Amino acid sequence: MSKIIFNEIQIKLLESNPNVDHVSERSISYTPEFKIKAVKENLNGKGPGQIFIEQGFDLQVIGSDKPNQCLKRWRKTFKSLGEEGFLTERRGKGSFGRPSSKNLSVEDSLKKAEARIKYLEAELGILKKVRRTRKAGIEEETITKTEKFMIIEQIIRKYGITRMVTYLCNAAGVSRSGYYAWLKAESLRNARQESDWKDYILIKEIFDKKKEKAGALVIKMILENDYFVVMNHKKIRRIMRKFNLVAKIRQINPYRKMAKATQEHKTLPNLLNRNFDQGEPGKAFLTDITYVYYGAAQPAYLSCVKDASTREIVAYHLSTNLKMDIVYDTLRKLSESLDGIVHPEAILHSDQGFHYTHPEFQKRVKKMKLTQSMSRKGNCWDNAPMESFFGHLKDEVDYLVCERFEELQVLIVNYIEEYNNNRYQWSLNKMTPAQYRSHLLAA
Template identity: 30%
Template sequence: MAEKRRKYDRDFKIEAAALLESSGRQVREIEAELGIGQGCLSHWRRELAEQGSPVEQAEKQEEKERIRQLERELRIVRQERDILKKAGGHLLANKRMSYQFIEEHREEFPVARMCTVLGVQRSGYYAWRKRPLSARKMANEKLTEEIREVHQASRETYGSPRIHRELKAQGKACSENRVARLMREQNIRAKTHRKHKVTTKRDESHPVVANLLKRQFQAEQPNQIWLADITYIDTYEGWLYLAAVMDLFSRRVVGWAMAERINSELTCQALAMAWRQRQPSSGLIHHSDRGAQYTADAFQTLLRGHGIEPSMSGRGNCYDNAPMESFFGRLKTELVHHHVYRTRQEARTSIFGHIEGFYNHWRRHSALGYLSPVAFEQAYLRAQFA
């Protein structure tokens, strides 16, 4: 029966190599003496040299353990950082909101870690989790979700007053204070306003007309007073200019035009659109600033041709055309400042969608009893034929 091949453990190999080093004898002599195969001792020496001595191996193992520990600590720090970023207002809120955050993110972060970062006890969280929601809490959660839906549908432009009116129109009973409180708790905010920049300049050679409105921004019916102004939109290709005409009665944008140059052709196109869409009767007033695009002969001739009486703001006074300034301010706040337009066409499409797809038909206006411009006009017409 053939002899089984002997297996040598690490200690044997170390001692054999040490014997070779200390004796000064030949490798073959030591191999024969120990009864090991030819070439084994040389192979073991190379293997042990690569692995290092027991002390070196222990040091390497300690180093690996230190690295693993540092990696674990780094993972913890990163988790805590990510929890802090996502928690936001939960750190300053009550325990219930912290528990709610933990519940929503328990698949993403360890519960124990979130409890530590948010400063709550794990036992408290698990007790909260077992506790049934009160009717009030469930109602608040449902209302909060409805608030989010309205906020998103408004393109994040509505604050608590408009959201409250929208919910009320949907037949949902709630107070404005309750809506405002839930919005604060969930950090739901309307987009903020930026300072407006003046774009039109007066041409001193053009005559101006009197201010017929004198800041009395009231109209009794549609097509009684139109307001007009120009603003600019930045794109990678350069400026895109928007001229708009608004019916003061309903705040509806009835005419608009966009172009890469600001001139009287732009304002004439906006007025022409308004005329085509509305076909107003006599007595209409058109109010604008004193910019050269409105005092130009071409524009004034168009006004006279349609029997429209011109009115102009005082020199450099934006408050004399406040509703138009407000519209452009909201356009920038709710749309333009949240986009980076690569081309003028991209900006045109975006602005068209905002005016015709959102503002005129859906955006609730505080001056209109929180109706949209179109809804306000429809209510007026129904009342006329009632």
């Protein structure tokens, strides 16, 4: 099923095309004649996109991949069944076939009505707009009241079941009065849709001239200076979202841009060079930041320092943001853990993240008499033991059950305590990190 959801004006625009048989929020049913014509033209060398454009379809509305998908399926049907395969095809015509010429009995009419109601329930369950949260990677299914009203109105118009309004509203989870209020406001909606359509034509003209590389702010400036039209940038963004206009603009990394502009953030050489096991506690420290989620997909950030030789977590700090304080607090806790006893060749190794290239962070590391080392760009293996710890933490800690940040803190503290003192590791001669530290000190 297509990810594109058609709005009212797009549905009406598509239905006005003579090559279209029926349109729903997510799908288009084409006429058999158009399918046959499209397959023949494609077999003669004409591209799918060109065929659809010549027949009056806007690829920005239906999706640029739609012609290829349709022609691939239609060619297969044409090869196996010929033209007859399209003329007798049931796809897109619902579950009830062609209208029967027979006079149905009352019992048969009831059965047919029940079948239509079941079809509506299935359609309401399928036609949902899927929204993916970027950070948590969790899918939530939501459908607005307006979309439900549109579905009810289309089903009633399609099947002529005008006496089933109350049942349909209950099945969709909306009020009957709300549905009738929505119907009453149709003239206002049409006026707004007409206004949006006129603005869309103007915006799309600029969008196409700029070869799809103009965002809302660029379009706003062009409208004001070249077309003498004043339009709010929020409205431009709304219309671009509504009609699936996505600008092909390269996104700039703000941290990298800032570092280049100020020339203050300096990367450092890889002094550790993956020699993690130094044979002495406190000689090589690894540090990094990872994220965990709690409650309703709320992010928290964990900064840790790990002794590369003993695998022990010697300092950590959990925060709700990624401000510089997260690494400053981690350094402070590391200093408290060392209690003034710093190995003369001690190294603090990290990646080339913004926090670790910050001049203030580097200043504080030097003040602690630590030598800073950094992984090569884009090479996670240069800090593998730290990444390994984060992987074990996310596998073994069910942090998503935490509703509050305080609960997450307790869970993280308990896990690190368990990891340091009770978690045996095969590569540490079957000892825990704390036991292995004592073993190295004794040796």
